[in-house]
Amino acid sequence: MKAGYMGIDVGSVSTNIAIIDEDKDVLESLYLRTNGQPIRAIQEGLMRIQELIDIKILGVGTTGSARNLAGVIVGADVIKNEITAHAVAASTVVKGVQTVLEIGGQDSKIIILRDGIVIDFAMNTVCAAGTGSFLDQQASRLDIPIEEFGSLALGANSPVRIAGRCSVFAESDMIHKQQLGHNLEDIIAGLCQALVRNYLNNVGKGKEILGPVVFQGGVAANQGIKAAFEEELGVEVIVPEYHNVMGAIGSAVLAQSAVKKKKSTSFKGFDTSSFDYHVSSFECNSCPNHCEIINIHQEDEIIARWGSKCPKWEAV
Amino acid sequence: MKPKIGIPQALLYHRYYPAWNKFFEELDCEVVDSKVSTKETVDAGVRLAVDEACLPVKLFLGHVQYLKNKVDYLFVPRVVSIESKEYLCPKFMGLPDMVRYNIDDLPTIIDTTLNLRDSKINLFKAALEVGEILGKGIWQVNKALWKALRELRKYRSERKGKINSKANYKIGVLGHEYIIYDPHISMNLIAKLRKMGVEVITAEMLSKPALKKGVAHLSKDMFWTLSKQMLGAGHHFFDRNDIDGIIQLTAFGCGPDSLVGEMIEREAKRRRKQPFMTLNLDEHTGEAGLLTRLEAFIDMIKWEGI
Ligand code: SF4
Ligand code: SF4
Numbered sequence: 001m002k003a004g005y006m007g008i009d010v011g012s013v014s015t016n017i018a019i020i021d022e023d024k025d026v027l028e029s030l031y032l033r034t035n036g037q038p039i040r041a042i043q044e045g046l047m048r049i050q051e052l053i054d055i056k057i058l059g060v061g062t063t064g065s066a067r068n069l070a071g072v073i074v075g076a077d078v079i080k081n082e083i084t085a086h087a088v089a090a091s092t093v094v095k096g097v098q099t100v101l102e103i104g105g106q107d108s109k110i111i112i113l114r115d116g117i118v119i120d121f122a123m124n125t126v127c128a129a130g131t132g133s134f135l136d137q138q139a140s141r142l143d144i145p146i147e148e149f150g151s152l153a154l155g156a157n158s159p160v161r162i163a164g165r166c167s168v169f170a171e172s173d174m175i176h177k178q179q180l181g182h183n184l185e186d187i188i189a190g191l192c193q194a195l196v197r198n199y200l201n202n203v204g205k206g207k208e209i210l211g212p213v214v215f216q217g218g219v220a221a222n223q224g225i226k227a228a229f230e231e232e233l234g235v236e237v238i239v240p241e242y243h244n245v246m247g248a249i250g251s252a253v254l255a256q257s258a259v260k261k262k263k264s265t266s267f268k269g270f271d272t273s274s275f276d277y278h279v280s281s282f283e284c285n286s287c288p289n290h291c292e293i294i295n296i297h298q299e300d301e302i303i304a305r306w307g308s309k310c311p312k313w314e315a316v
Numbered sequence: 317m318k319p320k321i322g323i324p325q326a327l328l329y330h331r332y333y334p335a336w337n338k339f340f341e342e343l344d345c346e347v348v349d350s351k352v353s354t355k356e357t358v359d360a361g362v363r364l365a366v367d368e369a370c371l372p373v374k375l376f377l378g379h380v381q382y383l384k385n386k387v388d389y390l391f392v393p394r395v396v397s398i399e400s401k402e403y404l405c406p407k408f409m410g411l412p413d414m415v416r417y418n419i420d421d422l423p424t425i426i427d428t429t430l431n432l433r434d435s436k437i438n439l440f441k442a443a444l445e446v447g448e449i450l451g452k453g454i455w456q457v458n459k460a461l462w463k464a465l466r467e468l469r470k471y472r473s474e475r476k477g478k479i480n481s482k483a484n485y486k487i488g489v490l491g492h493e494y495i496i497y498d499p500h501i502s503m504n505l506i507a508k509l510r511k512m513g514v515e516v517i518t519a520e521m522l523s524k525p526a527l528k529k530g531v532a533h534l535s536k537d538m539f540w541t542l543s544k545q546m547l548g549a550g551h552h553f554f555d556r557n558d559i560d561g562i563i564q565l566t567a568f569g570c571g572p573d574s575l576v577g578e579m580i581e582r583e584a585k586r587r588r589k590q591p592f593m594t595l596n597l598d599e600h601t602g603e604a605g606l607l608t609r610l611e612a613f614i615d616m617i618k619w620e621g622i
Contacts, residue, residue, distance in 0.1 A: 065604060083612035084619070118616040119591060123609065206585065288356035289500075309504070 002027065003056040005259070006049070006267075007252030008042065008074065009085065009245070010034065010066035013105035014218070015041035017049055018248035024092050024256070028053045029245045038066040039277045042073055050270045059259035060267045061085075061251030072296060072304040073277060075268035078258040082247050087111045087118045089250030090214045093240045098210040101229065101237070102246070103199065103219035105132040110203050124203050132219040134198070138191050141171060142184070149188060153224025156189030163194070192224035196232050211235040216246040275299060284308065318346040319450065322387030322423070324379035325350045327372055327408070328395060330497045335468040336391065339443070342460030343452050348387050350379040353500035357382060362599050364418045370569035371598055372494050373407050373414065375501060380415050384422055389449075390415075391426045393442070397433035402541045405572050424449075475520050483515035485617055488553035490546055490580065491565030492573075493520055495597065502565065503603050505610075512614045517559070519549035526552050543576040550580040554587055561591040561617045563610075568598030591616050 004027050009016045015038065017030040030048055034041045049055075061078040062070035063085035071079040090100040091113060100111040108131045112120040124131060139146040153159075160182045163173045177187055213235055219225055220243040229237045242249060259265055280295045289309050296304040305313055321340045323329060329336070329349075337347050350357070353375055361378030369377075383390060392415050395408045407414075412427035428445045432438050440461065447457035487509060489496055496502050496518055506516050519527065530548030531538060538544040553559045564580060566573040577594060584592035593613050595606065 065608075081608045081611040081615070083608065084615040117619055118612075121612060121616070123605065206581075288354040290355060309500075 001054050001056050003058050005252040005256045006057050006060045007085070007248040007250065007255060008045065008060065008062045008064075008070050008076075009082070009247035009251060010038050010042060010062065010064040010070045011082070011104065011106075011247075012036075012065055014244075015045055015064075016245040016248040017045045018242065018245045018252050019049065019053060019055060020249060020252045020256070022256075024253055026242050026249060027055070029242055029248065031244055034066075038069055039073065039279065042070055043272065043277070046074070046270055046272060057265065057267045057269075059252075059255035059265045061253075061255030061258065063247050063251040068304070068306065069296060073268075073298075074272055075266040076255075077262065077266050078251065078254045080251060080254050083109060083111060083121050083123070084118070085247045085250030085254065086216065087113060087121075087250070088253050089246040090216065090240075091116055092249065092253050093242075093246075094212055094214050094238055097212050097214050099207075099213040101199070101204075101213060101215045102217040103132055103215075103225070104217040105136070107131055108199060108203050108217070110199075110207055110209075112207055112209075120207060122203050122205075122207065132217070134195055135191070135219065135222070135225075138171065138174060141174070142188070144184075144188075147221075150192075150221065150223035150225065152185050153189040153192045153222075154227060156185040158186055159189035159193055160186050161193075162187070162190040189224060189228070192222070192228040193232070195225060196228040200232065209233055209235075213237050215239050216243040218244050220244070281307070284313065286312065318344055319389060320348050320387040321345045321426075322348050322350065322380075322383035322390045324376055324383060324390070324392070325352065326376040326379045326498070327411070327494050330494045332468065334471040335464040338467040339446075339460050339464035340391070342463055343447060343450055343456065345389075345450065348383065350382045353379070353498050355500070358500065358599055365414075366418070368569060369414070370407065370571075371501060371567045372492065372570075373411075374599065375494075375498070376411070377415065377418055380419055380422075384419065387423055389424050389426050390422065394427050394429045396429060396431035397541070398430070399432065399541045400436070401433060401537075402539045402544065403433065404541055405543075405570075472520075476523065483513065485514040485560045485614075486558055487514050487516055487617075488549070488556075488559045488562045489516050489518050489565065490550055490553070490562060491518075492542060492546075492567060492570075493518070495565050495567055501597060503597075503601070503606055505563075505565065505606075508607070508610060509614070512611070514560075514614060514617075517553075519545050522549060522552060530555075538576075540572050540576075543572045546576055547580060550583065554583065554589060559590060561613060562593075563613065564592070564594045566594060566596045568596055 004019045004021045007018045015032045015034045018026055019028040020026055030045055032041050032045050059077045060074055062076045063080050063082050067079050086102050090097045098113055102109045107124055109123045111118055136146055139149055160177050215226060215237045220239045226237050226239055275298055278297050281292055284291045284293050291308045293307040293313050295302050323336055340347050357378035358375060360381045361374035364377045365374040392412045394412050395404055397403050412425055426446055426449055428442050430442045443457050443461045509516050527545055527548035530551035531544055553562050566577045581594055
């Protein structure tokens with residue numbers, strides 16, 4: 001039986017799992033939709049991994065917006081924010097990386113590294129115009145599958161300029177350009193450029209982007225966006241093989257170094273997937289904050305709790 | 317029965333409350349403060365204020381709303397200037413008007429003007445004016461003012477001694493004190509950072525000469541006191557080798573911040589010495605996103621690569 005480290009990245013859109021060996025090479029990876037049910041996604045992910053590979057887990061790390069939840073369910077050795085996890089993954093896969101562009105379904109980030117150390121980063125705040133959901137919207141509007149978006153864009157001769165400050169404007173401008181008779185390829189390439197411009201003007205504002213540049217996240221599969229980045233930045237953009245599970249890879253790498261320090265793993269085992277987990281919540285009315293307190297139950301026992309703005313409910 | 321004076325726990329409250337409390341107590345009043353901000357205070361403020369108001373002003377209105385039926389007087393001074401040849405942001409001058417315009421059924425408002433731009437003596441005049449409203453004589457007011465100032469000095473020196481030098485990492489936090497020291501709108505930033513094992517230093521813990529030295533290089537004098545303080549603290553942090561990183565909190569809708577915040581951020585970029593991050597706070601800022609940024613920032617400072 002092989003041995004390795006597991007990283008789990010639970011975000012609002014997808015739940016990703018990666019298994020790496022001692023040399024940090026990826027042995028297995030998995031990409032699932034979270035569908036608003038992170039616990040189910042985690043359990044299903046564990047079950048599927050177990051079917052895919054016979055492995056002894058030496059350490060486990062979690063990341064993503066549901067990192068704490070995932071951490072208590074699997075017994076994580078390390079729980080880290082997604083920025084650190086993505087930076088770790090990029091510098092593991094591409095030595096000497098200086099810029100990480102990450103675009104996912106709902107969010108995007110940029111990370112600047114120098115000499116292997118993160119020196120600056122930014123995340124998108126509210127605007128979706130620089131994220132994957134912008135493309136999804138436009139793809140469904142044009143009635144073409146999102147998977148074909150990128151290759152169509154590469155076929156463009158002269159991309160049209162789409163005013164894309166915000167997805168609402170972009171949409172009306174795109175319809176306008178369609179009515180003017182521009183061909184589909186040029187419009188799609190124009191959309192890719194609009195997204196790249198939005199991203200660089202929002203998330204990438206004021207950042208010094210130097211190569212090697214790594215582009216990761218779900219949107220990195222899109223050839224059109226990669227090409228638009230290369231054109232805009234004038235440097236080669238590297239899309240790693242496992243670009244859509246980089247957060248998970250990063251947390252697996254972090255788990256490896258955490259276990260080195262603590263000597264043994266806290267992983268609860270794959271059985272976790274057969275336990276009954278559920279979440280209950282109540283509103284605390286002890287003060288006008290009216291915090292919504294979330295309880296995480298394993299069978300009948302409360303194993304974690306959060307949501308309070310004061311220490312009142314800290315102890316489980 | 318003692319008259320009840322309501323003091324909204326927002327804006328300059330954080331800078332002066334020990335003095336204000338003492339002053340009114342010495343004038344035989346009962347001070348009622350509006351308690352720490354909660355979601356309810358923010359929500360009420362957002363409902364009452366015009367959209368364009370900055371977050372701290374919205375919060376102030378929320379505190380007024382909480383207090384208005386519980387007190388005989390509301391203390392909302394019109395603070396024009398607190399330093400010689402300088403001003404506060406215009407919102408402080410208009411504060412009593414904003415309160416009256418946006419909130420109905422108010423008790424008597426003590427809206428005495430405080431303007432120390434030309435002379436410090438005006439502090440005494442303002443105190444007398446407040447005394448007059450409450451029917452107190454010059455001697456009592458004089459004594460109350462003197463005691464209040466003593467409280468203020470004590471409070472300031474206490475704050476300066478608050479630095480825990482044993483922590484491994486030090487972070488300079490820039491921003492208006494009524495944001496940083498309001499646990500609700502700052503989402504407990506200071507407590508969160510301390511929990512992560514870093515020590516926090518703010519402008520309030522620095523000495524006056526240190527702040528002054530920080531703005532000495534400016535080609536043109538900055539006449540907004542609070543922004544000048546922020547700029548001075550920023551440069552002081554830039555010059556210190558023991559500050560591992562700087563976090564700047566700016567308020568959504570704040571005019572001075574959008575200028576001074578940008579100046580500080582550019583200087584940080586130019587110097588490339590310490591990691592620097594700006595967090596812009598508004599009433600919709602999510603706690604999860606803030607926490608992710610803070611954790612990543614602290615990792616960045618502690619990280620030695622893998
Ligand atoms: S958990 Fe604490 S802060 Fe939240 S409503 Fe209850 S008492 Fe208030
Ligand atoms: S300085 Fe900024 S935050 Fe403070 S009152 Fe003025 S506009 Fe509002």
